[in-house]
Every structure is written in structure tokens, then in C-alpha cells.
Amino acid sequence: MDTSEMEAHVRLHHPGGRALRAALQHKATNEVGTEQVPGRSTAMSEWVDVGPVEEIGPGKRATLRVEGVPVVVFNAGGELFALEDECSHESYPLSDGEIEGEVVTCAKHGAQFSLRTGEDLAPPAYESVATYPVRVRAGQVEVGRQPKAD
Numbered sequence: 001m002d003t004s005e006m007e008a009h010v011r012l013h014h015p016g017g018r019a020l021r022a023a024l025q026h027k028a029t030n031e032v033g034t035e036q037v038p039g040r041s042t043a044m045s046e047w048v049d050v051g052p053v054e055e056i057g058p059g060k061r062a063t064l065r066v067e068g069v070p071v072v073v074f075n076a077g078g079e080l081f082a083l084e085d086e087c088s089h090e091s092y093p094l095s096d097g098e099i100e101g102e103v104v105t106c107a108k109h110g111a112q113f114s115l116r117t118g119e120d121l122a123p124p125a126y127e128s129v130a131t132y133p134v135r136v137r138a139g140q141v142e143v144g145r146q147p148k149a150d
């Protein structure tokens, strides 16, 4: 699959969820991609750089913080998905989990989530996790600064 124009078409099921609240609370915080160069615009991009696409091959993952929220980017069979890197059960990092198809299984207690929608698919989690838009531009993976909303 050509990922150069890929963008996850996923929805955040809980627009009032933790990630959104955290993003709003950290709105004034600019933790990633904030290097300011004298004489250049300091306008904040809507996208946060993750790294070269070739470093996140199929089955791999990358983690970062976006507006204070831990985010993981998974490559599942050549398609990129970005979601909050905190299990909604007990906040264990989903980046430690296993992916199979479009499902990630939390390594702590086995809850499962859809990579595409963030929906909780198996207990002990009963809340979805936030998802983020992801794209590739000029060979770099980028994640949207704001989570997807309904």
C-alpha cells in the first residue's frame, strides 16, 4: 500500500474523553516540534513529526507525546494508525501490546482495541481510546496535533 497520502479515517468515540481533555489542558504547551529559529515564524503546525516512514515498517510502532498526551503510531500491514498510548483500563502503554490485523491487545490484562476507531473490543477495558489523524509527507510520518472527533 502506498502510504504517502495515507490518512487514518477514524473517529474518536468519546469526544469528551481523556485525551481530548488533556489536549485542551495542554493547549498552551508545545512539547513536540517547538524549536524556534530566530527570524522564522513561530506558528505551530497542525502536524507533529514522528520520524522517517521507513523506520516504522509493518508490525513496528513509534511513540511520541502530542500536546502532553502519549501517542503510539502502529504500522499494521502497511497502514498507519495513531492512537492514545494509554489503555483505558489501567493506563498501561498500548505500545507494549501485540497487534493482529487491526486490533491491539494490551500487554497488561488483555483488553483489545480497534486500531482504526479506538473502540474497546474486549474487557477489562470498557472505554475507547482516542485516535489521531496520521499521514506521510516527504517521507516523514506525521500525527495530527488534535485527536479525531466525531
Ligand code: FES
Residues within 6 Å of the ligand: 087, 088, 089, 090, 091, 092, 106, 107, 108, 109, 110, 111, 123, 124, 125
Ligand atoms: S491496563 Fe490494559 S487491560 Fe488492564
